[in-house]
Amino acid sequence: MASNFIYLFISAGCSLVAVNPFRPIPALYTQELMEEYHTASCLQDLKPHVFLVAEETYRNVESQIPPVNQSVIVSGESGAGKTWTSRCLMTFYATVAASSSVPKGSITAEKIEKRVLDSNPVMEAFGNACTLRNSNSSRFGKYIQLQLNRAQLLTGASIQTFLLEKTRVAYQAPQERNFHIFYQVAKGATEVERLEWSLPRGATFSWLPNSEKSLEEDNFDVTRKAMSHLGIDSSMQNNVFKILAGLLHLGNVGFCESEDESQPCTLEAHAKDSAKTASRLLAVPQERLVDVLSFRRITAGKQRQEFKKACPKAESGMRRDCLAKVVYAKLFDWLVAVINANIYADPSGWSNFIGLLDVYGFESFPENHLEQLCINYANEKLQQHFVSHFLKAQQEEYALEGFEWSFINYQDNQSCLDAIEGSPVSIFSLLNEECRLNRPSNTGQLQTRIEVALSDNRCVSQDRFWKEPNFIVSHYAGNVCYRVEGMVEKNKDPVPPELVLLLQRSQDPLLQELFPADASRSGEDNVKAQTKPAVVTVVSKFKASLEQLMEILHSTSPHYIRCIKPNAECEAALFRQEEVSLSFLLLLYKALKK
Numbered sequence: 001m002a003s004n005f006i007y008l009f010i011s012a013g014c015s016l017v018a019v020n021p022f023r024p025i026p027a028l029y030t031q032e033l034m035e036e037y038h039t040a041s042c043l044q045d046l047k048p049h050v051f052l053v054a055e056e057t058y059r060n061v062e063s064q065i066p067p068v069n070q071s072v073i074v075s076g077e078s079g080a081g082k083t084w085t086s087r088c089l090m091t092f093y094a095t096v097a098a099s100s101s102v103p104k105g106s107i108t109a110e111k112i113e114k115r116v117l118d119s120n121p122v123m124e125a126f127g128n129a130c131t132l133r134n135s136n137s138s139r140f141g142k143y144i145q146l147q148l149n150r151a152q153l154l155t156g157a158s159i160q161t162f163l164l165e166k167t168r169v170a171y172q173a174p175q176e177r178n179f180h181i182f183y184q185v186a187k188g189a190t191e192v193e194r195l196e197w198s199l200p201r202g203a204t205f206s207w208l209p210n211s212e213k214s215l216e217e218d219n220f221d222v223t224r225k226a227m228s229h230l231g232i233d234s235s236m237q238n239n240v241f242k243i244l245a246g247l248l249h250l251g252n253v254g255f256c257e258s259e260d261e262s263q264p265c266t267l268e269a270h271a272k273d274s275a276k277t278a279s280r281l282l283a284v285p286q287e288r289l290v291d292v293l294s295f296r297r298i299t300a301g302k303q304r305q306e307f308k309k310a311c312p313k314a315e316s317g318m319r320r321d322c323l324a325k326v327v328y329a330k331l332f333d334w335l336v337a338v339i340n341a342n343i344y345a346d347p348s349g350w351s352n353f354i355g356l357l358d359v360y361g362f363e364s365f366p367e368n369h370l371e372q373l374c375i376n377y378a379n380e381k382l383q384q385h386f387v388s389h390f391l392k393a394q395q396e397e398y399a400l401e402g403f404e405w406s407f408i409n410y411q412d413n414q415s416c417l418d419a420i421e422g423s424p425v426s427i428f429s430l431l432n433e434e435c436r437l438n439r440p441s442n443t444g445q446l447q448t449r450i451e452v453a454l455s456d457n458r459c460v461s462q463d464r465f466w467k468e469p470n471f472i473v474s475h476y477a478g479n480v481c482y483r484v485e486g487m488v489e490k491n492k493d494p495v496p497p498e499l500v501l502l503l504q505r506s507q508d509p510l511l512q513e514l515f516p517a518d519a520s521r522s523g524e525d526n527v528k529a530q531t532k533p534a535v536v537t538v539v540s541k542f543k544a545s546l547e548q549l550m551e552i553l554h555s556t557s558p559h560y561i562r563c564i565k566p567n568a569e570c571e572a573a574l575f576r577q578e579e580v581s582l583s584f585l586l587l588l589y590k591a592l593k594k
């Protein structure tokens with residue numbers, strides 16, 4: 001890694017491999033180099049580079065040979081450089097697609113490119129966090145469609161996001177941090193804002209761990225400026241930050257164990273002030289806030305009478321966390337919608353697109369939950385897509401060069417996908433059934449059901465030495481053992497209706513927009529009406545959005561950029577053969593089992 005060589009091609013340009021140098025190499029990303037790739041008469045003569053993929057896709061659109069629309073699928077493990085690579089691609093398109101052909105006096109193209117690029121710092125502030133593996137790790141998947149008109153100019157864009165890791169709002173693993181935006185607000189607020197949001201310097205918040213780490217990402221000004229460019233004015237921004245400050249205070253609302261089960265838990269001594277501030281910032285009555293955290297509503301009998309039951313300490317804590325998660329998730333979706341509204345181009349204004357997909361890589365931790373199952377399922381889907389195109393490109397290359405070859409009869413990962421999402425029975429269908437039956441979840445029983453129902457599928461097994469109920473899925477990238485405990489609850493992702501009602505009645509204009517009251521029903525009726533919601537589970541939603549994405553990808557001409565992390569420590573110029581070769585092994589051979 002002494003040189004600046006970090007890119008190489010495999011398989012007839014079908015896939016670019018990008019090795020993360022973990023140090024800035026400005027010479028690799030200059031305007032001049034961009035220009036060189038953009039104006040080259042023969043792209044084949046140029047060195048592999050992310051700009052080469054960008055230019056190739058751009059020219060493919062210009063050539064109008066079907067499929068005209070292009071997609072660039074950027075993959076790799078956490079910290080491998082996906083976000084960096086996606087940013088490079090966006091910068092390239094924003095530069096070349098807004099070049100000389102813009103008519104004098106027209107600022108539309110420039111405006112749109114600026115907005116598209118400004119979506120990055122905003123999305124990263126709200127959706128990225130410092131983890132053990134990457135100090136700016138994307139905690140959501142992103143597909144951005146860059147829309148081009150007949151003159152090949154960028155006229156608009158749209159962003160689709162997947163599976164935000166919202167649990168991070170209320171729980172951060174040791175040495176990890178919450179989403180960047182919380183630190184930006186806490187560190188960057190002005191003195192006036194500090195007073196307004198009750199954020200004195202040096203204040204401590206349980207949901208703001210490791211704030212002493214100073215990261216480049218803790219730059220509030222950059223986020224604010226980008227939000228302004230995206231049409232979010234300063235009063236709306238303040239509204240957003242006020243809610244975030246409210247969530248930080250909510251995180252400090254701790255409960256004491258109650259000695260009498262029939263009585264609610266009391267607030268910890270210092271938590272009273274936090275509850276007061278949180279309720280002020282979220283514009284909800286303090287007693288109501290404490291009440292919904294301390295009591296569960298139960299409706300029973302023919303008359304659907306409502307009872308209140310005091311929650312034990314752990315449940316009150318869970319309700320507090322749930323409140324924060326639902327607010328943050330809605331806020332994130334709202335932000336994406338606002339960004340989309342500001343970068344959107346009317347369909348009559350564009351004819352083709354280049355889509356960039358930046359999704360979380362394959363995950364395997366000592367303990368794996370529903371989130372990892374969804375992430376790894378998405379990676380299986382993309383792997384299947386990759387393998388089919390990789391082989392196609394390989395065989396076309398052989399044919400072109402006149403090699404004699406016989407068709408590779410590769411074994412794809414269909415049986416693994418069948419195990420996860422197949423019909424009539426799969427892990428997803430069994431999880432959904434448990435949610436539908438709405439019975440007290442019995443993890444041992446669910447493990448047995450998975451074991452029996454999928455006994456014919458060689459991709460599913462159990463770790464019999466682990467006493468917790470589990471199942472192992474043999475993914476293309478390796479075996480992952482998933483913990484059954486908590487999966488059904490996470491799949492339901494329930495939000496107690498009284499929490500929603502609290503937010504619907506907030507006096508805060510943004511919360512009112514995020515949680516509109518059901519106009520057909522009033523007051524307490526709402527609680528009863530919402531006690532039996534139709535269950536749309538997490539896996540069903542995720543599967544549906546992924547299928548929609550795959551449909552788009554299948555309709556485009558795909559290009560792959562596989563980002564490689566050369567060492568786990570994120571050290572500059574350190575290339576660990578054994579770690580890299582493992583990545584290559586996965587990349588090149590695992591998919592091609594004969």
Ligand SMILES: Nc1ncnc2c1ncn2[C@@H]1O[C@H](COP(=O)(O)OP(=O)(O)OP(=O)(O)O)[C@@H](O)[C@H]1O
Nearest residue numbers: 020022023024078079080081082083084134137138
């Ligand atoms: N081409 C590059 N040149 C210089 N630095 C790079 C390059 N690619 C990545 N990096 C460095 O590596 C870090 C991690 O990259 P990045 O955040 O893009 O990883 P990622 O694959 O998106 O990770 P995650 O899945 O956790 O979001 C970046 O913050 C940057 O410092």
